[in-house]
Amino acid sequence: MKKVLLALCLSSLSLASAAAPVVIANSAGPDALSQADVKKLFLGKLKKLPNGAEPLVIEYNEGDALRASFHELVSGKTEAQLQAYWSKLIFTGKAKPPQTVASASVAVAQVSANANAIGYVDEADVTGAVKVVFKP
Template identity: 45%
Template sequence: MRLHLRLFAGIVLLLAAGASAAGELVVVVSAHNASPALRPDQVAAIFLGQSARFPDGAEAHALDQPVGSALREQFYQRVSGKTEAMLKAYWSKMVFTGRGQPPRDAPDSIAVRKAVADNPALIGYIDRDALDASVRPVLLLH
């Protein structure tokens, strides 16, 4: 019986460790971008089209993950509290009233990282495992 309990406890710990590591998102800018660390509300303002500038005044353009991806859902839930359905309604209204266009999206974290690394005006979010020296993290989302 003790062996079963230890085995069960070990499996639970492994699953919990894997779930927490898989859920870490990093908001990144180019390594050549001098923008300081950002707060979630500042990141949300850029991604929701409410701001086109980094806090230091430099131009900012958001780059999204694909619609329906788990990273995208996690990101928007964490920085803005919006679900995918809420985002769709938000952008429909913004586009219809002429107040904005949603960010363009890239196919995955690697594509986001490469595009952001090449353009200091871009900001994106990636899985922490895709992070390298070509980009600089400005916000970690657990």
């Protein structure tokens, strides 16, 4: 019985500490994006933002826990599936991969500096320099 209670406590702690990614945009960017648009953006399928501009997609480095969490929620792809997906698109010349960053502060700085940038961060890392346009 003690083992069951311990397992329940540990699982609830891991859920509480799980990352809650949100999609952010520049203050001059779109006010909101649908889940379908976000999925297309981060898979290189959406070539234009609602304002007609070409998006600058900001992605975390491979292996980042927030990246895995985000794609699990939004694109439904694992890290291995993402790597295979992008390898195929790059090799065939159908898309360029998103720009990658190593931290939330860099993601926020890049998005705030470019009117057409879209990225994601943990909800706790959102600042007044960007706006949330989608919550998975």
